[in-house]
């Protein structure tokens with residue numbers, strides 16, 4: 350990041366650089382240190398803050414890095430990794446250290462460049478033919494060995510099936526703590542990681558620190574943090590790490606991978622989600638949500654009330670005990686907006702709520718609120734969309 354303002358000598362009243370509008374007379378603002386910004390500074394359009402120049406002179410320290418476990422499946426990095434890299438950049442900036450990504454995979458997978466483009470300064474690449482499929486014992490061994498050697502101060506994992514299996518084992522192996530399902534991460538005045546997560550049924554937010562053991566480790570659900578824009582020009586370092594493993598280090602053998610035939614719901618990566626709650630009044634009205642979702646390429650979500658009522662399967666549930674989502678648009682149909690539901694969707698870019706009660710809590714976080722009966726509104730909307 351760099352602190353800049355529009356130069357007095359600039360001939361216009363405002364200038365848009367890297368998506369940020371800078372007006373004449375405005376104070377310094379922080380902006381991405383991108384090529385566009387660099388060019389505008391070189392052309393004399395922008396003044397750079399001296400405060401920033403001091404920051405720039407501060408050398409980023411070696412060691413004590415902030416790490417992200419770069420989970421991949423079939424040679425594709427999972428989205429939560431990019432979200433964690435975005436957060437890692439924020440934390441590493443406060444600690445003045447580098448961001449490392451730990452990539453465990455089979456030989457010949459070309460993924461390090463992508464990790465660098467999303468914020469990693471270093472990629473620790475552990476390649477071995479024995480690592481082509483996830484195996485807890487082998488992954489635990491190679492990552493624990495690397496942590497012991499390099500001493501990162503923070504390691505983050507996605508709270509995915511793999512991350513939830515791996516992180517506690519590593520924590521035990523290297524004797525440190527682990528905070529699961531964090532919803533916030535920050536650095537305190539003693540440079541310790543403050544890990545925030547709901548506790549006691551979501552009634553309090555606990556702030557957890559791990560002052561006596563290193564690294565400080567957390568899992569974070571997909572959709573909590575925002576990923577940075579991809580910057581293919583970013584430069585980083587690739588470190589090949591030897592995997593000191595043999596078949597004897599694993600008690601399991603993968604004979605065959607059989608994919609579930611059941612249609613899986615991918616709420617965490619969905620761009621649009623249409624969720625239904627008790628206001629749908631009947632299980633059969635979920636058909637309206639499914640029809641609307643198929644028309645606009647959305648996924649169907651749900652509140653816990655309707656999951657508990659058996660109207661829809663649990664993997665559709667959004668909220669504190671369901672999934673955390675961050676779509677471009679979230680449409681809540683007949684959902685009251687209880688705190689436990691909001692915990693899973695309030696970071697959506699745009700929230701649209703349809704509820705017949707104008708005082709429903711969901712309207713307090715909605716960008717667009719429609720006071721209507723969902724049973725009348727949804728068929729009308731579907732009809733309109735079909736006409737187009």
Ligand code: FAD
Pocket residue numbers: 550551625626627628629630651652653654655666667668669670671672682683684685686687688689690693703704705706709721722723724
């Ligand atoms: P209701 O609260 O009953 O709301 C129904 C809404 O529909 C009302 O606002 C009503 O005005 C409106 N309505 C009724 N008829 C119509 C109509 N015809 N047209 C339009 N609007 C209509 N909940 C979650 O969702 N996710 C979780 O992960 C979750 N985890 C929880 C964890 C714990 C520990 C606890 C204690 C609770 C949890 N809950 C969770 C439950 C949560 O507290 C709420 O009970 C639940 O979210 C309510 O679901 P709802 O909004 O569908 O139902």
